[in-house]
Amino acid sequence: MTAYCGRFAPSPTGPLHAGSLVAALASWLDARAHAGRWLVRIEDVDTPRCDPQAGEFILGQLARCGLLPDAAPVWQSQRSALYDAALQTLVTHGQAYACSCSRGDILRALHGLGQARLRHAELVYAGTCSNRPSGPDGKPARAVRVRTVDANGADVIIDWCDRRLGPQQQNLTRAVGDFVLKRADGLWSYQLAVVVDDAAQGISHVVRGEDLADNTPRQIHLQQLLGLPQPIYLHVPLVRGAGGEKLGKSNGAVAVDLTRPMAALTTAAAALGLDVAAPALGDWLTEATRQWRSSVSGLGACEAAAQGARIRALPPRTTP
Ligand code: GLU
Numbered sequence: 090m091t092a093y094c095g096r097f098a099p100s101p102t103g104p105l106h107a108g109s110l111v112a113a114l115a116s117w118l119d120a121r122a123h124a125g126r127w128l129v130r131i132e133d134v135d136t137p138r139c140d141p142q143a144g145e146f147i148l149g150q151l152a153r154c155g156l157l158p159d160a161a162p163v164w165q166s167q168r169s170a171l172y173d174a175a176l177q178t179l180v181t182h183g184q185a186y187a188c189s190c191s192r193g194d195i196l197r198a199l200h201g202l203g204q205a206r207l208r209h210a211e212l213v214y215a216g217t218c219s220n221r222p223s224g225p226d227g228k229p230a231r232a233v234r235v236r237t238v239d240a241n242g243a244d245v246i247i248d249w250c251d252r253r254l255g256p257q258q259q260n261l262t263r264a265v266g267d268f269v270l271k272r273a274d275g276l277w278s279y280q281l282a283v284v285v286d287d288a289a290q291g292i293s294h295v296v297r298g299e300d301l302a303d304n305t306p307r308q309i310h311l312q313q314l315l316g317l318p319q320p321i322y323l324h325v326p327l328v329r330g331a332g333g334e335k336l337g338k339s340n341g342a343v344a345v346d347l348t349r350p351m352a353a354l355t356t357a358a359a360a361l362g363l364d365v366a367a368p369a370l371g372d373w374l375t376e377a378t379r380q381w382r383s384s385v386s387g388l389g390a391c392e393a394a395a396q397g398a399r400i401r402a403l404p405p406r407t408t409p
Contacts (some may be wrong), residue, residue, distance in 0.1 A: 092125065092126070092291075092293065093120060093123040093124070093125025093126065093293050093294055094120075094125055094126045094127075094128065094290065094291050094292050094293050094294070095116050095117075095119055095120035095123075095125055095126070095127050095128070095292065095293070095294045095295070095296055096116060096127065096128040096129065096130055096287070096290065096292050096295070097112065097113045097116045097117065097127070097128075097129050097130075097151075097156075098129075098130040098131075098132050098283065098286075098297070099112075099113070099129075099131065099132065099147050100132045100133070100135065100138070100139065100279075101131055101132070101133050101139050101140055101143035101144040101146075101147060102138050102139060102140060102143065103140055103143055103344070104143060104146050104147060104150060104344035104345070105147050105150045105151070105344065105345050106343060106344060106345055107328045107345055107353075107356065107357070108298065108327060108328040109298075109345075110150075110154070110345050110353060110354070110357045111298070111325060111326070111327075111328055111357045111360045111361065112296070112297050112298045112325060113151060113154075113156055113357075114154075114156070114354060114357045114358065114361070114377075115296050115323070115325045115361055116296035116297065117156045118361075118377055118378055118381040119294060119296045119323065119381065119385070120294070121374075121378045121381075122378055122381045122382035122385060123294070125293070125294070126159040126160070127156075127158055127159055128158050128159060128160055128162070128163075128290055128292070129148065129151065129158040129162040130162065130163050130164075130165065130286055130290070131144040131147070131148075131162055131163070131164045131165065132165050132279065132282065132283070133164055133165055133166045134165045134166065134276060134277045134278075134279065134282050135276060135279070136166065136276065137276075144162075144164065148162060150344075150345065150347055153347045153350050154347065154350045154353070154354055154370075155350070155370050155371065155374050163286070163290070165277075165282050165286065168282070168285075168286065168289075169277065171285050171286070171289060172271075172277045172281055172282055172285050175281060175284075175285045175315055176233060176270055176271060176281065178315060179235060179270070179314060179315070180233070182314075183236075184235060184236050184314050185233050185234060185235045185236065185270055186218060186219055186221075186233070186234060186236070186267075187218065187230035187232075187233055188214075188217075188218040188219075188230065188231060188232045188233065188234045188267075188269075189218060189228040189229060189230050189231050190214075190217050190218060190231065190232075191231070192212070194217065195212055195214060195215065195217070196212070198215035198217045199212075199213065199215050201215075202215055213263070213264070213265060213266040214234065214266035214267045214268070215266070216266065216267055218234070219234070219236060219267055231273035232269045232270075232271060232272055232273045233269070233270050233271040234267040234268060234269055234270065235267060235268060235270050235310070235311065235314070236267055237261045237262045237265065237266055237267050237268070237310065238262055244260050244261070244262035244263060245260075245261040245262050245310060246258065246259070246260050246261070247259050247261050247305075247306035247309050247310060249305060249306065249309055249319075249322065250322075251302060251305075251322050251323060251324055252321065252322065252323040252385075253323055253324060253325065254299075254302060254324060257302070257305070257306075259303070259306040261306050261307065261310055264306075265306070265307060268280060268307055279304075280304065280307045280308060280311060281311065283308060284308050284311040284312055284315070284317065285315075287308075287317075287320055288312070288315075288317040288318065292320050293318075293320055293321065294320055294321045294322075294323070295320045295321070295322050295323070296322075296323045296324075296325060297323075297324060297325070298324065298325060298327050299324040299325060299326055299327050300327055301324065302322075302324040305322055305324075325360075325361060326360055326361070328357075328360050350370060351367070351370055351373050354373060354374075354377070355373075358377055358380075361381075362384065363377055363380045363381065363384070364380075365377045365380060
């Protein structure tokens with residue numbers, strides 16, 4: 090079996106809040122429970138949304154909680170060459186293409202196909218630029234997209250298995266369509282950067298918030314096209330605000346109060362179904378790891394989840 094390597098990959102749009110601390114703690118506990126390595130990657134590709142101070146601030150918050158990475162953190166803003174190489178591979182193999190569509194063009198094309206856009210639904214790309222042999226005609230290319238049809242022109246169906254949510258399936262072609270790898274403004278998409286980095290860093294296990302579960306098929310598709318290994322996935326419950334909404338900077342989630350790190354960690358652990366009490370931080374982390382290990386015992390591989398097993402300690406799927 091490959092050596093366990095996990096990671097926490099925050100977007101530095103603000104300090105850690107109650108929800109992101111849960112993802113950080115879960116990924117750290119899973120790595121420690123497997124006697125594995127744990128890395129931190131600052132995902133600062135979406136520069137307009139990032140706060141230049143937040144990356145260092147988050148690293149300080151993690152350190153106060155005793156969550157220390159096993160290697161120096163990497164910053165995605167310094168890794169463009171890796172993303173560019175992956176993009177060129179896909180373009181060379183005809184798997185990615187330049188797209189000149191504006192948002193308005195995409196909406197008009199969908200309308201022309203008789204597909205009304207449902208509220209909050211993904212803006213599925215109708216493939217307008219996908220069959221132009223010499224690239225977009227007339228208008229300048231704005232973005233680069235990856236194809237979501239297989240070699241025979243059939244839909245791409247992604248089957249995968251989450252350690253908590255169990256077997257999952259998505260028709261990527263219909264649910265998402267050809268998605269963006271490099272944006273019209275020249276920024277790298279999260280999907281490409283995360284796939285390239287997880288492979289480059291040798292990540293064997295991805296543990297993150299449940300809101301990213303529906304991104305996983307896009308990432309598996311890219312792994313398959315690029316010939317990269319597929320990590321084992323675990324999506325943990327989200328912490329929701331009083332109105333049931335996902336906590337995030339956009340709805341005013343406040344920085345987690347780390348004047349008493351153990352109190353913050355105890356709240357985060359409770360969201361993971363753990364009940365941890367200890368006199369000091371080191372003991373707290375040891376006890377939390379022991380509880381996490383016993384909750385995942387017997388679940389050595391994702392295949393176990395496919396047969397109906399679940400991580401017992403974790404609460405079921407969060408309802409939005
Ligand atoms: N950077 C992403 C976020 O903070 C998480 C990426 C991941 O864990 O795959 O939402």
